[in-house]
Amino acid sequence: MPPSTMQDSYTSTPRKMKIDRSNYFGRVASRWHTTASARLLACSAVLLILTLFVMYRISSISGGIVEGGIIGRSVAAFKPTHEWELKVRQSCVPKRLEEDVMVVLVTGAAGFVGTHVSLSLKKRGDGVVGLDNFNDYYETSLKRARLDLLEKHGVFVVEGDINDETLLMSLFEVGQITHVMHLAAQAGVRYAVQNPRSYVHSNIAGLVNLFEVCKAANPQPAIVWASSSSVYGLNNKVPFSESDRTDQPASLYAATKKAGEGIAHTYNHIYGLSITGLRFFTVYGPWGRPDMAYFSFTQDILRGKAINIYTGSGGKDLARDFTYIDDIVKGCMRALDTAEKSTGSGGKKTGPAQLRVFNLGNTSPVTVPILVDILEKHLKQKAIRNIVKMPRNGDVPFTHANTSSAQSQLNYHPTTNLDTGLRKFVKWYLSYYGVGTDHRLWLGDREQIV
Incomplete structure (x- = not known):
């Protein structure tokens, strides 16, 4: 499906409405001043708006928020040599x-x-x-x-x-x-x-x-x-x-x-x-991404560390359309x-x-447990599996592509297929990091992505 159609008209100007601001704000104020809790809520709302405005201004003045997520770091002016x-x-x-x-x-x-x-x-x-x-x-x-x-x-x-x-x-x-x-x-x-x-x-x-x-x-x-x-x-x-x-x-x-x-x-x-x-x-x-499940699973299996295998609603296995x-x-x-x-x-x-x-x-979607089975075969090592309910963090239970x-x-x-692809990945992984090496991948507190 093509992306959603957006508005074609960019020239029209909305009509300006005349508002009796004194009467309007007077009516609003009378409602807000009815209770102490209402006044507190109003102050909180104002503070929130001011905070968001200040953050926006800081981001705008400094050149925005870079991919690492640091506010205040600007993109340096580029000068070709x-x-x-x-x-x-x-x-x-x-x-x-x-x-x-x-x-x-x-x-x-x-x-x-x-x-x-x-x-x-x-x-x-x-x-x-x-x-x-x-x-x-x-x-x-x-x-x-x-x-x-x-x-x-x-x-x-x-x-x-x-x-x-x-x-x-x-x-x-x-x-x-x-x-x-x-x-x-x-x-x-x-x-x-x-x-x-x-x-x-x-x-x-x-x-x-x-x-x-x-x-x-x-x-x-x-x-x-x-x-x-x-x-x-x-x-x-x-x-x-x-x-x-x-x-x-x-x-x-x-x-x-x-x-x-x-x-x-x-x-x-x-x-x-x-x-x-x-x-x-x-x-x-x-050469894949270390935050992906197959990658971090490989790392943890080799180090004898338990891996979390998420399940969906009703204990159903998650499935993905893994593409080499x-x-x-x-x-x-x-x-x-x-x-x-x-x-x-x-x-x-x-x-x-x-x-x-x-x-x-x-x-051809494959469940995550089968993915782990294949990794175990190519790594010649068993995984320590923790079955965990999938948290509400944006993941979906399955993907399956129609590529017609x-x-x-x-x-x-x-x-x-997944077996062939993972065999090639494991071969690269062992070569890149070294068999038996106590390699450490910097992931911070980030969990793997299925």
């Missing part, structure tokens, strides 16, 4: 001469999916430049290791924030970007309870800033961006189809991704940006390859532009 421009140009030079060659800006390039997509683009000869702010949501050492891998293959990754308009404009000017693969986001369902502002900063403000720069570029790039299967929220109809309702988000993360789809519709409608949204279903594999990273990358590449050109010029729309959204899943649209329009056909 000659050396920086040279690295961007070199990274953006295509190695193939075909007519359909691309120059792709990959945001979140040092992230899990971003690293794999960047390597795939570079391998086939497209120009690629990455952008990542290396926030500390999970261990930054893993992101730096991914960065080393990208640099070895000739991909230059700029360290910066997607809210930095000057930086983005410089990348477009120097790199001659034709396509954007927007994967930068604040990930995670449960972390939103601890740091909600980071999701607004990255997933909404960052997306708007990117679209603003893209709409002003000439020519405008085609955009593919990562939405999420989380947008289906409390929808009980399975498998999830793009035409299903997505107006019941179960988490703030899901709400920001749903908002992103609405924002994408607006920029497509007004400015002619060609935009494709991809709803990923539980991506896993080598290579299959996701193929879907991303096909989305880029089939993306039509944007139709705007200088920020003005000249005709209708392509707007799409696709599910990218494996279409992606199959027909993107020729998307996932080929890796």
Whole structure:
């Protein structure tokens, strides 16, 4: 289903109503002064409003809230150097001469999916430049290791924030970007309870800033961006189809991704940006995210630490449509390859532009206990299992993708089952961290995400 249609009229001005303010406030005051508790409630409300206003002003003056969630830290003014421009140009030079060659800006390039997509683009000869702010949501050492891998293959990754308009404009000017693969986001369902502002900063403000720069570029790039299967929220109809309702988000993360789809519709409608949204279903594999259940389970099983296996209503096992990273990358590449050109010029729309959204899943949900069974087999070690009722933190009991649209329009056909995918992941994990090493992953108080 295309993102929800937003209001087309932006020129109408609401009528101003004349209010007898003295009489109005007098009536309101008489009600509030009836009891002492009412007066206390009024004072509390005023204090709350003042507090929110002050927080807003601090955030605005300082440049906002960064992905790590620190209020008062501003995005430093970017000034390109000659050396920086040279690295961007070199990274953006295509190695193939075909007519359909691309120059792709990959945001979140040092992230899990971003690293794999960047390597795939570079391998086939497209120009690629990455952008990542290396926030500390999970261990930054893993992101730096991914960065080393990208640099070895000739991909230059700029360290910066997607809210930095000057930086983005410089990348477009120097790199001659034709396509954007927007994967930068604040990930995670449960972390939103601890740091909600980071999701607004990255997933909404960052997306708007990117679209603003893209709409002003000439020519405008085609955009593919990562939405999420989380947008289906409390929808009980399975498998999830793009035409299903997505107006019941179960988490703030899901709400920001749903908002992103609405924002994408607006920029497509007004400015002619060609935009494709991809709803990923539980991506896993080598170089993955340590906050994901399969990753943290592996760590804890090897260390002999008990793992929590959540159950849903009535003790039902949670199930996920686990999708191997290579299959996701193929879907991303096909989305880029089939993306039509944007139709705007200088920020003005000249005709209708392509707007799409696709599910990218494996279409075969597996329960979490079976996931643990498979990990035990490949790790050759039994897990200590704690069966725990799922807390009310935004998780949903199951996900299941209907990928018929992606199959027909993107020729998307996932080929890796969970057993094969986890075997490849375990092999990478043991190699990266070392067998028998007392490795420690920095997760803080954050729980794993199923």
